[in-house]
Amino acid sequence: FSCEWTQACFRFREPYSDLAYALEAEEGGTRAVLMAVQAHIIKYLLFVRNTEYTHLERLCRISRREQGMALAVALAETLWAAGGGRTAVTCLVTAAAHAAPSRDCRADNFAERIQLFEFGEKAAAQEFIFDHINCFKGEGSHGVILYLYSLLFSRTLER
Secondary structure, eight states, rough: OOOOHEEEEEEOOOTTSSSTTOOOSSSTHHHHHHHHHHHHHIIIIIIEEEESSSSSHHHOOOHHHHHHHHHHHHHHHHHHHTTTTTTEEEEOSSSOOOOOOTTTTOSSSSSGEEEEEEEHHHHHHHHHHHTTHHHHTTTTOOOHHHHHHHHHHHOOOOO
């Protein structure tokens, strides 16, 4: 992955601002992934989340916690769909290596540390993602790459 991809994460605009619902997206290849997730975030905030606010206020009056929940819902929803409505896989980076590099692949000290978490219920995947949301949002988290790996493993390499 290029430097652009390794630095990409899911970063929201300032909470309670006019653009509190919006992900920050730089120019380049990661923008397409971020915008696909952005669509699911807006869908959740406008049509699913229970709140007393009007439709436009639903997008602006959200806290940092609500931003995290919207992101968790969007990620879980897309991973669940990728898994055919039967499973979702979430990838997180751990401190210890879980795979040894082979002669065919160059070690990057990232892929070797990915751990897979598989879920048979969308709600369980969503709760897990929300509990680990900083793994996707934090600076240096490789959040977009982790999401991409999660999509691939949820869909399965065979499919």
